[in-house]
Amino acid sequence: MNQMNQMNQMNQTTIAADARHARWLKQYYFARAAFSAAWMLSAFAAGAQTTAAALLLLAYPLWDALANLLDARRSGGLAANRPQALNVIASLGATVAVTVPLGQALPDMHQVLAVFGAWAIVSGVLQLATGVRRWKTAGAQWAMVLSGAQSALAGGYFIAQSSLAAEPSVATLAGYAGFGALYFLLSGLALQVKSRRR
Numbered sequence: 001m002n003q004m005n006q007m008n009q010m011n012q013t014t015i016a017a018d019a020r021h022a023r024w025l026k027q028y029y030f031a032r033a034a035f036s037a038a039w040m041l042s043a044f045a046a047g048a049q050t051t052a053a054a055l056l057l058l059a060y061p062l063w064d065a066l067a068n069l070l071d072a073r074r075s076g077g078l079a080a081n082r083p084q085a086l087n088v089i090a091s092l093g094a095t096v097a098v099t100v101p102l103g104q105a106l107p108d109m110h111q112v113l114a115v116f117g118a119w120a121i122v123s124g125v126l127q128l129a130t131g132v133r134r135w136k137t138a139g140a141q142w143a144m145v146l147s148g149a150q151s152a153l154a155g156g157y158f159i160a161q162s163s164l165a166a167e168p169s170v171a172t173l174a175g176y177a178g179f180g181a182l183y184f185l186l187s188g189l190a191l192q193v194k195s196r197r198r
Contacts, residue, residue, distance in 0.1 A: 011027045014148050019095045019195075021074070021075065021138065022138060022191055022194075023133055023189055023190075024071075024074050024075075024190045025071075025138055025187075026188050026192055026195075028067070028071050028074075029105040029184045029185070029187040029188035030184070030185070030188040030193065031067075032067055032180070032181075032184040033180075033181045033182075033184035033185040033188060034181075035063055035067075035181075036178070036180040036181035037177075037178070037181040039059070039060060039063075039177045040174045040175075040177040040178045040181060041178065042056055042093050042194060043056055043170045043171050043173060043174040044171055046170050046171070047169075047171070050107065053125075053169065053170040054102045054107065056170050057098050057102060057112060057116075057173075058095055058098060058099065058102070060173075060177070061091045061092075061094040061095045061098065061119055062092075062095045063081075063093070063114075064087070064091040064123060065087075065088045065092045065095065068087045068091065069084075069088050071084060072084040072088070073084060081090060081130070081133075083126040083127075083130045083133065084126070084130055085124050085139060086161065087122075087123050087126040087127065088128075090119060090122045090123055090126065091119065091123060093119075094101075094115060094116070094118075094119035094123075097115045098112055098116070101115070109167060109168045109169060110162045110163070110168065111162070112168075113118075113158050113159075113161055113162040113168045113172065113173075114158070114159055114162035115153075116158050116173060116176075117155040117156065117157070117158030117159035117160075117162060118155065118159065119155070120151050120152065120154050120155030120158060120176065121151070121152045121155030121156060121159075122155075123151060123182075124147075124148045124149065124150070124151025124152035124153075124154070124155060125152050126146060126148070127144060127148035127151060128144075128145055128147075128148025128149055128152070130144065130148075130149070131147075131148055132145060133145030139191075139194055140187065140190035140191045140194045141187070142190070142195075143183045143184075143186040143187040143190060144183065146183060147179070147183035147184070147187075150179060150183075151176075151180070154176050154179075158173075158176075159175055
């Protein structure tokens with residue numbers, strides 16, 4: 001009898017932990033959707049304002065690093081979430097790398113776009129890996145898998161664009177942020193639908 005009670009308590013504890021993690025993921029995905037949407041609108045509004053554009057270009061990978069760090073900590077720690085740990089490193093590296101061309105007297109947006117392209121490929125592959133790993137435990141990760149794949153493809157496109165003569169701007173990356181917002185929103189909604197079905 002005691003063993004059955006212990007098993008029931010363990011099951012209830014596991015169910016409660018899963019429910020807390022599902023709530024966290026929903027909040028996390030909605031927060032990321034809101035940030036990406038706000039960033040996209042800000043990128044369009046910044047236009048040719050160099051200072052505003054520079055701040056936006058630094059904020060995006062820095063936010064990605066912070067978001068992955070928080071999520072990994074709430075999901076068992078960095079050691080248990082290697083793709084996210086690597087994503088934190090990649091995003092911090094991208095933040096530092098972007099400061100170099102932005103710090104020049106005449107910021108080289110071609111270099112910035114190339115850095116963003118490389119970062120989008122790496123972070124996209126790592127996000128895809130995170131989504132695949134989470135599919136088994138949290139479910140409803142199809143949007144994250146698609147988002148990671150599209151990020152990697154967009155990264156290749158940015159690198160190709162960086163070699164063209166046309167001068168890119170921060171608005172060039174707005175569509176990337178917009179799709180990110182959509183995928184995070186869909187992920188949050190998918191988890192909400194799943195929790196209601198339960």
